[in-house]
Amino acid sequence: MDLRGLVTDLRDNAAAANERRLLALTGDREVGLDAAYTTIEAAGVDDAAVSLVTTREGFKYHRLHPDHADELMGTTREIVVFDCHEGFSANALGQVTGAVDGGGLLVLLLPPLEDVPTQLTALVDQVAVPPFSRDEVGNRFRQRLVTTLRQHPGVAIARLSTTTPDSSEPEYEASIERDGLIEPVESTPTSEPHVYTDTPFPAAAYEACRTGDQARAVAGLSVLATPGNAVVVEAxxxxxxxxxxxxxxxxxxxxxxxxxVTAPAVDNAAELFERARELLTTLNCLDTEDATDDDSDDRTDPPLATTTGGQIRFESPLDAATLPDQPDVVLVDEAAALPVRLLERLLDAPAVGFCTTVHGYEGSGRGFAVRFRERLAESAHDVTDIELREPIRYAQDDPVEAWLAWTLLLDAEPPADQLVADATPDTVRYRRLSADDLVNDEELFRSVVGLLVAAHYRTEPDDLVRLLDAPNLELRALTHDGHPVSVALLAREGGLSSDQQDAIYRGQRVQGNMLPDVLTSQLRDPTAADPVGYRVMRIATHHAARSRGLGSELLARCHAEFGDDVDWFGVGFGATPRLLSFWQANGYQTVHLSVTRNATSGEHSALMLRPCSPAGEALAEWHSRWFRERIAGQLGDALSSLDPDVVRAALRAASLTDDMAGGIDLDDRGWRLLAGVAYGPGTYEASPHVFRQVTMAHLLEPIAELSPRQERLLVRKVLQNKPWASVAAELDFVSERQCKREFGTIATRFCEAVDNDVVADEQARYET
Known part of the structure; x- marks a missing residue:
């Protein structure tokens, strides 16, 4: 069988089952590109139904660079050719595969399979981080890729060999190693759409559905017409x-x-807007008066307006969380790719729908379900759950979908709840898990990945490559009866050469050294990348065993294992009061808060350090002290909108040693001003500098017994300079006057907490 015959058979075999097939063309890259053209021609498809994903240019077909493979998501093609020789990544592999329609072909251009573990050097570039060399990068993921290609049904392999190596347009021969054909079996047909007459939606909405499963989802979403409802669609x-x-x-x-409508990026919502536009056109109520005449592909700008006064508009997640202009309903696409804390804010909408991918290329529905369901259940909304099972574009048992899930562990799950439900710090075993341990134990591998995915909203296929092959990563776990119940992924950072340190200081990015990079380039510490440490990239505890101290137990074991062999442990994360308190309780101190919010999470990032050696102590003390010195100025400027509870927790975690707690250091005049507010006619306006000094001292190391609201008042008014009216409204004071009077109470608490002769004299003066 020649290549043309193989392509014809694969297409017929795929079309008969409404499935997809994968064709791996292995050999020289130039010959592979030539063979890809032969494949496309033999398939007999329109040019518009083809996409080439490659770093090369100059093709007559639609072409994308691998870095932009995500642009294929939400589109359909009969053939996608992925040139893996350059620019290959696990993320891109998932993205291009998802674009292939039923009856179509995914074509991978690869080196000879026996050479793949030593090639696909883009994977090496991803994980070769200084000071490690490229030679220290593993090849386990590449070996996994080869294994799945050779073993999975529906995968054809054609080995290409050059017959005229000196020709500028070489000819080739194709040796068919696997034909990828699957014996036809009777597939389960998808159900037909059904019109749900008992809902407020028009019949056209159901007639536009492609399966009965999808029509059922539309019917479920119809409850959003009534305020007080929330819908979760998982698939x-x-x-x-x-x-x-x-x-x-x-x-x-x-x-x-x-x-x-909101989603991680506007492109993620393209399909939603396209189908909405089609239905509004069918219903003859699309208002085209404001439509632009340009050829832009952005279907979300301007909003889709209707002749009935309705509209569908898009906002970024951070902006959508403020519920601009008070929408009637919010729809979140790819909800699992957004942080739970941001999703919580959307629950203030009258009605809200969350659509999430269960086994996707960014984010996991499992993590969404585990971490967000508690918040959703506590909300005032009635919740409707919908699960879609029927594929729209290919059959239920599509082999290419199964191959991708196996290769990228897209369907990895944590251990079953009952296996770890009884885990406590006393029942667990501390284990070092090497990459070879994962490769040699697929069940363990899937459990670890499942835990990591469930705990973090941005776990992606590229993380699988790092987990298997990055030389700077260490994996530690607590296991209960052999099952991982808590895992920590640690990244070794620092220990860079003087030239690399100088490069970072001058603004050059050095891959894989996040904490030293920030401390050096942003905070201007020229030697911060010299000490060696471990950054906790991920820490995840099984949801069935949370709140038992397992995360802290795992960190304590990690700290004890490495001892003073490293200089520091560190962490960076989206700052919330709970997380700041967790890391503080484990000995980490705040050294930085980013002055800008993350565009996706809407949070300011916090960096924290835990020293392990004299060099680490010097680094942590210097940066913690510098943080304390600059933060007051930042709170009145770039951080003026930062959550006061984040401020309280971050400052509390910036003072972990006795020499950092200085108490209130006021001169006599300062004490008189404070006592005047406490016991006499003094006002905050006459002494803001005194309150600023006292507030910073108290938040670093509590001096008086203040309530959380009183501390929030100090943050908002004293440190962030907010107007009295907004502070009073935010903190639920009945009036501005009551809010101002609270300062007298706070001043009194501070005065009562100190033994100071000036304060005593001032108090006596006002009491006589």
Whole structure:
């Protein structure tokens, strides 16, 4: 069988089952590109149905650089050719695979399979971080890729060999190693759409559905027409959840509702808006008066407006969380790729729908379900759950979908709840898990990845490559009866050469050294990248065993294992009061708060250090002290909107040693001003500098017995300079006057907490 014959058979085999097939063309890159053209021609598809993902240019077909492979998500192609020789990544592999339609081909251009473990050097570039060399990068992921290609059903392999190596356009021969053909079996047909007449949505919304499963989802989303409802739609990719959300959004807008849509990026919502536009056109209520005449592909700008007064508009997650212009309903696409803390803020909307991918290329529905469901259950909304199972574009048992899930562990899950439900710090075993341990124990590997995915909203396929092959990573776990219940992923950072340190100081990015980079380039410490430490990249505890101290136990074991062999442990994360308190309790101190918010999470990042050696103590003390000296000025400027509870927790964690707690250091005049507010006619306005000094001292090391609200008042008014009216409203004071009087109470608490002759004299003066 030649290549053309193989392609014809693969296409017929795939079309008969409404499945996809994978064709690996292995050999020289130039010959592979030539063979890809032969494949496309033999398939007999329109040029518009083809995409090439490659670093090369000059093709007649639609072409994308691998770095932009995500642009294929939400689109469909009959053939996608992925040139893996340059620019290959696990993320791109997932993204291009998802674009192939039923009956179509995914074509991978690869070196000879026996050479793959030593090639695909883009993977090496991803994980070769200083001071480690490229020679120290593993090849376990590449070996896994080869194994799955050779063993999984539906994968054809054609070995290409050059017959005229000196020709500028070499000819080739194709030796078929695997034909990838699957014996036809009777597949389960998808159900037909059904019109749900007992819902407020028009029949056209259901008639536009492609499966009965999707129509059922649209019917479930119809409850969003009534305030007080929340809907969660979960599905694997390709089940039509975004289309269902688009149809529901259109039906709501046609009824005059204002719908706000958000997603990690505007491109993620393209399918939702496209289906919404189609239905509004069918319903003849799309208002085209404000439509632009340009050729832009951005279907979300301007908003889709209806002749009935409704609209569908897009906002970024951070902006959407403020619920601008008070929408009637909010729809969140790819919800699992957003932080839980941001999703919580969207629950203030009258009605809200969350669509999330269970086994996706960014974010995990499992993590979304585990971490967000508690908050959702506590909300005032009635919750409707919908799960989509029927694929829209290919059959239920598509072998390429199964191959991708195996290769990238997209369906990895934590251990079953009952296996770890009884875990406590006394029942667990501390284990060092090497990459070889994971490779040699697939069940363990899937459990570890499942834990990491469930605990973090941005776990992606590239993380699998790092886990297996990055030379700077260490994995530690607590296991209960052999099952991982808590895992920590540690990244070795620092220990850089003087030239590398100088490069960072001058603004050059050095991969894989996040904490030394920030301390050096942003905080201007030229030697911060010299000490060696471990940054805790991820720490995850099984949801069935949380709140038992297992995370702290794991950190304590890690600290004890490494001892003073390293200089520091560190961590960087989106700052919340709970997380800051957790890390403080484990001996970490604040050294930095970013002055800008993360565009996705809406949070300011916190960096914390835990010293392990004299060099680490010097580094942590210098940066913690510098943080304390600059933070007051930042709170009145770039950090003026930072959550006061984050400020309280960050400052409390910036003073962990006795020499850092200085107490209140006021001169006599300062004490008289403070006592005047406490016992006499003094006012805050006459002494803001005194309150600033006292507030900083107290938040670093508590001096008086103040309530959380009183401390928030000090943060908002004294440190962040907010107007009295906004402070009083935010903190639920009945009036500005009552808010101001609270300063007298606070001043009194401070005066009572110190033994000071000036204060005593001032108090006696006012009491006589």
């Amino acid at each position: 694997d990719r390709g089940r039509g959840k975004s289309s269902a959300a688009g149809l529901a959004a259109a039906a709501l807008a046609a009824d005059g509702r204002d719908g706000l």
